[in-house]
Amino acid sequence: MYMINKLLKLDHKLFHTNDLATIWESKDRHNLRMAISRYIQKGILVPVYRGLYSTVSLKDLNVYELGQAVVHNYAYVSTETVLFLHGVIFQTVYPTTFVSGISRRVTVAGHELAYRKLPDKYLHNKTGINSENGIFIADLERAVADILYFDNKYYFDNPKSIDWVKVKEIQKEVGYI
Numbered sequence: 001m002y003m004i005n006k007l008l009k010l011d012h013k014l015f016h017t018n019d020l021a022t023i024w025e026s027k028d029r030h031n032l033r034m035a036i037s038r039y040i041q042k043g044i045l046v047p048v049y050r051g052l053y054s055t056v057s058l059k060d061l062n063v064y065e066l067g068q069a070v071v072h073n074y075a076y077v078s079t080e081t082v083l084f085l086h087g088v089i090f091q092t093v094y095p096t097t098f099v100s101g102i103s104r105r106v107t108v109a110g111h112e113l114a115y116r117k118l119p120d121k122y123l124h125n126k127t128g129i130n131s132e133n134g135i136f137i138a139d140l141e142r143a144v145a146d147i148l149y150f151d152n153k154y155y156f157d158n159p160k161s162i163d164w165v166k167v168k169e170i171q172k173e174v175g176y177i
Contacts, residue, residue: 003035004044008055014069017051049108058109063096064135067113075100076129076136079116079150082143090157099123099138099146116150127173141166142174149176 003024007015015023017032026032036053039045046054049070054061068075080093095105095114103117128142138146144167147154156162171177 004039013054013056013061014048014065015053015055016069016072017053020053049106061109062135063111063113064137066108066111067096067098068135070106070108070113071098071100071102071104071115073101074123074136075115076138078138078143078146080147082138082140083147083156086140086143086161088140088144088156088158088161116146118146118149122149122174122176125174128170141170145170145174145176 006023007020010023012019017036020026020036021029021032024032024035026035036045040047040053044055046056046058048054048058048061048066052069052072064077067077075098077096078099079097080089081097083089084091084093095112098113098115099118100115101117101120101123102115104113104115106113128139128145129136130139131137140161141163144156144162148167148171168177
């Protein structure tokens with residue numbers, strides 16, 4: 001139980017196989033796989049997605065945290081999800097949308113997740129991206145700048161709620177224009 005105690009004391013609830021190897025200081029892949037398998041059988045670890053495990057039930061996972069963990073790379077919540085949250089678009093968007101270094105659409109634990117690929121030179125510019133408990137979320141104007149990068153004719157249901165001056169500043173700062 002020593003290994004699982006180390007894991008349960010951490011604030012994180014999602015772990016990749018390599019995370020578990022580091023936490024448990026395991027260099028032997030076979031022993032690591034066996035330990036993971038035992039903890040899954042005991043219900044202590046829950047398999048989430050290829051090589052991704054949770055210490056909480058799938059229904060208790062934060063969709064944003066899950067979305068960032070699935071790509072196992074830098075990603076942030078943006079585009080339609082943020083626009084909907086701020087009332088700029090009215091139609092509910094079912095996939096939670098992220099911007100990352102990959103393009104992918106997956107369903108994990110009942111959540112649809114959509115990733116748009118952004119070149120690294122734009123992706124790693126933190127302008128307009130806020131971090132809340134390790135979850136990266138674009139502010140409204142960054143989300144607008146991002147969506148316009150992907151579709152420069154995108155239709156906004158409520159464009160009056162957007163600070164267009166700030167959008168232009170972000171576009172310049174990030175390098176979109």
